[in-house]
Amino acid sequence: MNVASVGAAAVNQKTAGGAEKTSTVSYDNFLRLLLTQMKNQDPTDPMKSTEYMAQLATFSQVEQAVKSNEKLDALLSSFALSQADSVIGRTVTSADGTVSGQVTSVKITSQGPWATLSNGAELLLGQGIVVR
Template identity: 60%
Template sequence: MDITAINNASALQRSDSPKTSAPALGYDNFLKLLLTQMKNQDPTAPMESTEYMAQLATFSQVEQQTKTNSKLDALLSSSALAQANSIIGRTVTSADGTISGQVQSVRIFDDGVVAMLANGKELVLGSGIAIS
């Protein structure tokens, strides 16, 4: 495969992908890259069709895993919201007993849940927290 074809395909990927820390290769970009690879292959040693099918199968598996992860994240967020909602109005006590109070509201972050207590204190909900 010729270098300009690779550079053109890479530029195509960068311009179409969202601005994130890790560039994502979408299905359309993958097909464009595959077509570019097919157009620019060495005619004296063409790639086997089984190699193309293996590439498509691998991409399909990765795409399905990405969708599964996205749905799992949504399910976990929904579960966290339901659990957080269930402690509003209840009394929570920290594992060491130093912070206690009635939960007025709850804030959910990527790394955990923080209960806002009626006495103005905050308590990170985690292991060892007593809820009554």
């Protein structure tokens, strides 16, 4: 077993209902897998120590990438909240001009900030939106 196979096992999986579920392998679990691999390797053809170190280095890089993604998500959420705060009480118009109204509230979703207008319409705050 190598890091590539661990990584493949830690990717998105489909649940019985069709929804995607992301499973992760923690650093401790990875070390347990590595020790199990060491214990169960073929004594006539042992894995070289450089291969173990390469696996550890690769896992460390993946762990750092995950932490960077978490920080980026927090930064994007902060930006979305800042954007939401700046449009409440103002008039927004969709890019095609079909939806317009005063923003009464904003909710943050995975798609981005959605403005609820005084007329009950909802509008995704994104490119092309005019704010007055």
